[in-house]
Amino acid sequence: MSTEQALGVAGIAKSFGSLVVASDVHLSVAAGARHGLIGVNGAGKTTLFNMIAGELRPDRGDIHFFGDRITRDSVIQRTLKGLGRTYQVSTLVPTVTVRQNLALARGDGRLPSLWQPWDEALDDVLLATADRLGLTPLLDDLVSSLSHGTLRQLELAMVLAQEPRLLLLDEPAAGLSRSERQVLTEMLRDLPREVTLLMIEHDMDMVLALSDRISVLHQGEVFAEGSPDEIAAHDGVRDIYLGRAHD
């Protein structure tokens, strides 16, 4: 891992009416890192992702991406700079094939229509990405016929095909079986370090196995940060998860 900073979040605040979701979030993700972001339900993890990705404007604070201040950039501008994300909810088109979905990843974001038919052509990057994620034998299968685990692999392939420098993964293992989680963990482990990962995940085994650094969001701030071993042994973090944390 280098000392270059991929992502810098400084003093971010966000409220929804009287609900303070972030009061003063500071987060630094090193280039090449596998950085886990954890916290109990409602801690504000997805809200933070939405602000980093540009879908939500923070009330206060700044966001830097490889040294570039992106706080006021649109989602598209951030995507073009190399910021990619996956969602908790699937964004795939179920009625067409894996190949046709993958071809969308290199398109302009518009769905095909009568005037713009589905593209079947996959360039070398798409083919290599599909292969890395075990999708080559499934290219002509309908997305609606895929298992939950394979859907997650396809979503990952779609966003990786955009060649992001930083990938925000929002609960990549949600809804997966134990064996599907293992497959996904291996695939994430095998990703090249040119892609920095910031990952929200409730499966603690997976976070501890994949991350080289973990931040814990609690009550609007980063409550603790450290190596997986430090976080696993942190009394305060354990209290939060057991519902024993004090204000």
Ligand SMILES: Nc1ncnc2c1ncn2[C@@H]1O[C@H](COP(=O)(O)OP(=O)(O)OP(=O)(O)O)[C@@H](O)[C@H]1O
């Ligand atoms: N657009 C919104 N309007 C109002 N409240 C919102 C909005 N988005 C999120 N919230 C609230 O903000 C809080 C934080 O939500 P968020 O989804 O960021 O938490 P989370 O840590 O990702 O939770 P989970 O682990 O359950 O996904 C929750 O109480 C949620 O209900």
